[in-house]
Amino acid sequence: MTDIFINYGTNLQKMTYELMEAANIAGRLNTTMKIGIKPNLVVSRPADGGATTHPEIVEGIIRYLQAYGINNITILEGSWVGDSTQLAFKNCGYTALAEKYGVKLHDTKKDKAVQVKSKGTSLNVCESALNMDYLINVPVLKGHCQTGMTCCMKNLKGCIPDSEKRRFHTMGLDKPIALLNTVLRPDLHIVDSVCGDLSFEEGGNPIVANRIMLGFDPLLLDSFGAQLMGFKPDEIEYIRIGKAYGIGKYADADTKELELGTENRPKTGVSHSNTVKKLSKFIEADSACSACYAALVYALDRAGGIRGESIKIGQGYRGKKCAGIGVGNCTKGCQTYVMGCPPKASDIVDFIKNNQNNILKD
Ligand code: SF4
Known part of the structure; x- marks a missing residue:
């Protein structure tokens, strides 16, 4: 059921x-x-x-x-x-x-x-x-x-x-x-x-x-x-x-x-919220579904941002090999990525915590 x-x-x-x-x-x-x-x-x-x-x-x-x-x-x-x-x-x-x-x-x-x-x-x-x-x-x-x-x-x-x-x-x-x-x-x-x-x-x-x-x-x-x-x-x-x-x-x-x-999952649009804009600078999106993008924004907010390179997300990464971190199944060609379509923000938070030496801000 x-x-x-x-x-x-x-x-x-x-x-x-x-x-x-x-x-x-x-x-x-x-x-x-x-x-x-x-x-x-x-x-x-x-x-x-x-x-x-x-x-x-x-x-x-x-x-x-x-x-x-x-x-x-x-x-x-x-x-x-x-x-x-x-x-x-x-x-x-x-x-x-x-x-x-x-x-x-x-x-x-x-x-x-x-x-x-x-x-x-x-x-x-x-x-x-x-x-x-x-x-x-x-x-x-x-x-x-x-x-x-x-x-x-x-x-x-x-x-x-x-x-x-x-x-x-x-x-x-x-x-x-x-x-x-x-x-x-x-x-x-x-x-x-x-x-x-x-x-x-x-x-x-x-x-x-x-x-x-x-x-x-x-x-x-x-x-x-x-x-x-x-x-x-x-x-x-x-x-x-x-x-x-x-x-x-x-x-x-x-x-x-x-x-x-x-x-029919809609792609994420431009947000007018200053908080979201601030968190978006940690994200490298290419045709990301809004539910996926939302999960990453929630996770970044809970983690207080990250340092180093930004996180990749979106359907534009499908089938591509790329360096760095991805979020969502579309980014499985990245060096490392968080599974899910869309992933849960709690899994992204766990991922950030588990890799905090490389990712989290000092
Ligand atoms: S992983 Fe799924 S939800 Fe995320 S961008 Fe790709 S298709 Fe959309």
Whole structure:
């Protein structure tokens, strides 16, 4: 059975539809169900900044559901403390989307809180999220200044009241996030890994990967996402605690991935982010796929850059012999290279560490 469905490309609506079709999501639903879609609209900034969920992905979900006669659909979210969800709905394209398809928008900040208990701790969760028949979590895979990264598990913070969000911070964030995931269990996760931010939940340094992922286990997807960003799953505290709580399993060598659209993998474009530009000076790219390039940028950021010659990457190196270091199977003609198509950033980080005498900056 497939654990993670992955699609690459730039037509996000079509990619999402294809993923849901490949995973036969309609086979799990019926037309009377109340469906909730939970994007990440933490701030009211458009998705190309790297903070929020692309509305085209949610549009793909809605079109898929409506094609199967499922019309009771609500998009629900509560932006972070101090930001207006209504403004986020408008500025991120969700108000227009809701009007176009006749779906409801729901601000969870206005919700009634329901007290639930997990492992001896009481948590307040928004009623609307608990009352859905089928909840679809649509997070952004991106960096986070406190937890290192955020994806499926942390995205559920939009389903708790503002007072509870504040309390989560006083509780250290990691443990309450893991606890929340024991009581609120979305049925499906569709991860926006199109251009998540390098290190900050508010965006500003988007890293273009042009990827969407679908799965059912939030811990598996988060641990997989951690590796795509250059972390070991255990390095992310809420994932480590979540594993101990039995939320799911880690992505490992046995994880079954089904990749769609590999032949259409877009090439990386020019980034307007200064951080990415700085890291790009360590890279010698020739027709690199964006997912491959993104992995190398994440790895270089985690390593703090390198010294010596730059790292080669891209399809332009296919079948060529060249000196130095390469990243990705296309560069197997290099003296030494990191395997994968695309490789995980965590493997590139390991490679840099293992060769640190030659590669790492003093
Ligand atoms: S190894 Fe080559 S084909 Fe594979 S993702 Fe990287 S650049 Fe693209």
